[in-house]
Amino acid sequence: MYLLMAILVLFAGIGHLAIWTRLHSFIHALPYRQWLIDIGEYSTYLMSLLLPALFLAWWMMQPQRAALETGNGTETTTLYYLWYAYGVVCILAFVAACLLWLFYWSESHAAANYFREQLVERLVFDNEADQLLAKKSVRTAHKFPGNQILRMEVNRKELLLRRLPEQLDGLTITHISDLHLKGHMAEAFYHKIVDQVNDLQSDLIVISGDIFDRDQCFPWSARTLSRLSAPCGVYFILGNHENRTSDPELARKTLIDDGLISLGGRHRTLMIRDYPVLLAGNELPWHPPAADMSTVDPASYDQPPFKLLVAHTPDQFGWACTHDFDLMLAGHVHGGQIRLPGLGPIVSPSIYGTRYACGVFYSTPTMMHVSRGISGTTPLRIYCSPEITQLVLRQAK
Known part of the structure; x- marks a missing residue:
């Protein structure tokens, strides 16, 4: 008993x-x-x-029984x-x-049929903590057992896309998210991130939000993010943490002035390898509106465009499916940031809980990649290393 x-x-x-x-x-x-x-x-x-x-x-x-004895019997x-x-x-x-x-x-195991993953490099910066962590409190948190804020994973994922045109087979996209320029990670840390991203030499670079947390870090962009380079451009959207700055639109302008291309609330079409690629941005629910896809005229294309959505939160997965996107890139949830061995994340800032904490997901007709991100406002990543991901688009056989 x-x-x-x-x-x-x-x-x-x-x-x-x-x-x-x-x-x-x-x-x-x-x-x-x-x-x-x-x-x-x-x-x-x-x-x-x-x-x-x-x-x-x-x-x-x-007392031993969860009841009170009265003259008339037992009363709970x-x-x-x-x-x-x-x-x-x-x-x-x-x-x-x-x-x-x-x-x-079971969902994550089913999604394994849609991609192949390879670890490119595992970077350990623990010996450089004094140079890369700007505050004493962060350096103290770094010593917490299992904390991986300075253990970066660079991986390559081949995404098997059923509607990918032959011309775009092998197209590469480096996806990073959640840089959180705040001041607790030193500027030198972001120089290392930029170097690693550029070394992958992808066709496109995409940042899916939460770039700035503080106004005082705006000048860092000119010295770090402006060095990002890709033949087809470097694209970004804003996330919820830009609302912590004095003016999110000033944050956007800062990045544009530094050579990055904003997709927030808009769409644009590129010709890549002589094939139309439609890029769109969705910063909902924090920076409305999302890109107005009703303004896309199918008759203006000789071939149906490959459609790529950049959203900050994976909660917009349904929106992507409804608007017939082929691929969606998201961040925001940091992989849960604290993961228990065998169980995975215990908390994830999503209306779906930990369902879309990180990785690859598929719901007809859209494949979604959710990045674990680079940093965070809390300097704890327990068994949840930050990541830089190169996505390689492949035709599904």
């Missing part, structure tokens, strides 16, 4: 954490002001710790019913979380 009770309490505890981490993910995906998001996040942290503490305190004050307290009901909800949440984990696991 006691063993069963202990197992149920354990399941309820895991379900409790599943409820509040999922709520945290949902809140962080909303387009509200940052102070309101912060209140919501801190509230979920508080509740995830406070409720177990209150339950433990209540449990320890109970209202608080007992409330804890009992919440415990049932938590156990159901545990079951739901297990089922979702199995679904996400």
